[in-house]
Amino acid sequence: MKLKKNSFREKRKRNINKGEKTATDIKQFSPFIEESLTEIKATIGHSPDVIVREFKIGSSKPVKGAVIFIDGLADKVLIQEYILEKLMIDGSKAYQNPSAYLRNFAVTLKDDLISICEISEVNDYPSLFESVLSGDCVALIDGSPFAFKIGAKGWEERSIEEPTSEQLVRGPKDGFTENMRVNTSLIRRRIIDPHLTFEPYRIGRRSRTEISIAYIQDIANEKIVQEVRDRLKKIDIDAILEGGYIESLIQDSTYTPFPTVYHTERPDTVVGALLEGRIAIIVDGTPFVLVVPALFIHFMQSSEDYYQRADISTLIRILRVGTFILSLLTPAAYIAVTTYHQEMLPTTLLVSLTAQREGVPFPALIEALFMELTFEILREAGIRMPRAVGAAISIVGALVLGQAAVEAGLVSATMVIVVSLTAISSFVTPKFNMGISVRMLRFGFMIVSAVFGLFGIILGLIVLIAHLCSLRSFGIPYLLPFAPFVWKDQKDAIFRFSIWSMTTRPRLISGVNNKREQSSKPAP
Structure with missing residues (x-):
């Protein structure tokens, strides 16, 4: 028995350390309003934004009451007009003739007087504190074994605006807010x-x-x-x-x-x-x-694809996939070809590249890393700077630094073109977090191409595809519908078929209801 008792104490101690609440840890609400207010004030009542408004209901034998709310989170006008006035004025009228009500007076206030739709009972202090700190108003009546949680949220918030990170040419302009x-x-x-x-x-x-x-x-x-x-x-x-x-x-x-x-x-x-x-x-x-x-293909799609014609959406999706590959492999391919595989270039182009690199003191890898890191710095600086000057500074900085680096002989003009093409291609990807992934992987491909040439790029692509095949998102293969290959889901992958032909939902994602619409095109 001693071992069981000790193990129970150790388990309870672990629960408390983890922040868990057992049934005995939750302090129940007191029916005596003085004790309740003392507990509330001792816990959260010393902050200046915590408002505790005490009042009395009735005149001959008044009943004590109080409301607690947070200034700035709760709507003070709503509390004044629909809670305090109802409790102090209408509640006093009801209390003069309590025999007219067959229920407890506190329940009468809830059912017959307070006209706000969101109202519920609170039986313990943790729930009471959570309600107050969430922006609701809590009303206490002396003698009642519970308090009333009254919906009175009313903080300042941002209105519905157009999304800043996913702007469309055609489509709805409303975006989510913080509420x-x-x-x-x-x-x-x-x-x-x-x-x-x-x-x-x-x-x-x-x-x-x-x-x-x-x-x-x-x-x-x-x-x-x-x-x-x-x-x-x-x-x-x-x-x-x-x-x-x-x-x-x-x-x-x-x-x-x-x-x-x-x-x-x-x-x-x-x-x-x-x-x-x-x-x-x-x-x-x-x-x-x-x-x-x-899934991977979802990051290549945009909601605007479904607002344009199918052929236009398909072309744009193919363009996105192509620019994804360009932003990933263009610097690496340039390094591999100029370092190991010059025979793959036309003679005229090879002579031009050789002439440009004649005065450059660094190998192609150092040249590419210098330009890529410089552009990443400019990109981050443009994001963090004030909006009015951020875009101008980033564009001017890129032009000035690129031109100055070429004239100083630090990089070749072709490398500036390669880095610029890579940077522009990375912005075509609809989702910013997928673009960041490409930015990280690009440096790895540049290094393996400098060591092994095109063989290193092929090896890196094999490792990358194997890694993508191993990923899951809540149990669903990341490369679905390509690996595993699902023929019906190809209608809405890289190619976007007409709306009337996409009759089924993704097979492995949806449940038993895979049918989306009728399989025939509506007659004109």
Whole structure:
């Protein structure tokens, strides 16, 4: 028995150290308002933004009451007009004739007086503190064994604007904001379906960040949905400040340069993903919504592809894939050809390149690394500088440094062209995080090409493709529908067929409901 008792104490100690609450650790709410206010003030009441407003209900035998809220998070006008006035004025009228009410007076206030739609009971102090610190108002009535949580959120927030990182020529112009309820409403507006489900979670021992997963019940694969739930429940961290925290904690593979979780600012992109059977993860406080599973081909696609004609969208997708390859291999190919395989070049071009490099004191690898690092510095400087001068400084800096480097004999003019083509190609990729992956891998290909030539590039591509084939996103192969090859899913991969011909959803992503629409083109 002694061993069992000690093991129980050790287990409880471990739970407390981990921040877990047992049933005996949760302090229950006191029905005596003086004790409750003392506990509340001792915990959060010393901060100047915590408002504790005490009042009395009735005149002959007054009942004490109080409301607690955070100034700046709660709507003070709503609290004044729909909570305090109802409790102090209408509550006093009701208390003069309590026999007219067959229920407890506190329940009467909830059911008959307070007209705000969001109202519920709170039975313990942790729930009370979480409600107040989340922006709600909590009302206490002396003698009541519970408090009332009243929805009164009213903080300042950014209005709906066009997304800054995913701008389109044709398509909706609204984007997500930092408010979760606004984000869920933007999705609800586009999918009027009772099967659209939002599951709420609270993650973060300190931040208690509100998170919601969204999916369509009769389309999404239940195994993937359950996997998302399990991974979210396993997160044990102090705070979630942005969706990137969730992304890094739930992704399948950590040691890879490629993103396996998709994020977007666009509601139409999320809606399209939900209709394919994928799951969205909405994090309060950030305008970026996560989407899983995320496959390699998804990062080459844009929501605008579905707003243009099929032939135009196909051409643009082929262009994106081509520029992806260019941004990855152009510097490496230049280094390999000029260093080891000059016989592959036409004689006139070879003579021109030799003449340009005659005064350059560095090998092609050092020349390429110098230019690439310089451009990366300029790119980061353009992002961090004030918006009014950032673009101008980056463009002028690139022109001036490139021209000066050529005139000083540090690099050849051809290398400036190669680096410029690579940089422009990297901006064609729709998703920024996939572009960062290419920027990292480019340096590795440059090094192997300088050591082994074209053989090194081929070897690097084999290793890269093998790595991509080994990746999974919530159990789904990363290179789907190419590896494994799924013929029906080729209609919406690199090629984009007409809308009327895309009759099925992705086979391995969606659940049992794979049928999207009728298989015939509507008659004119």
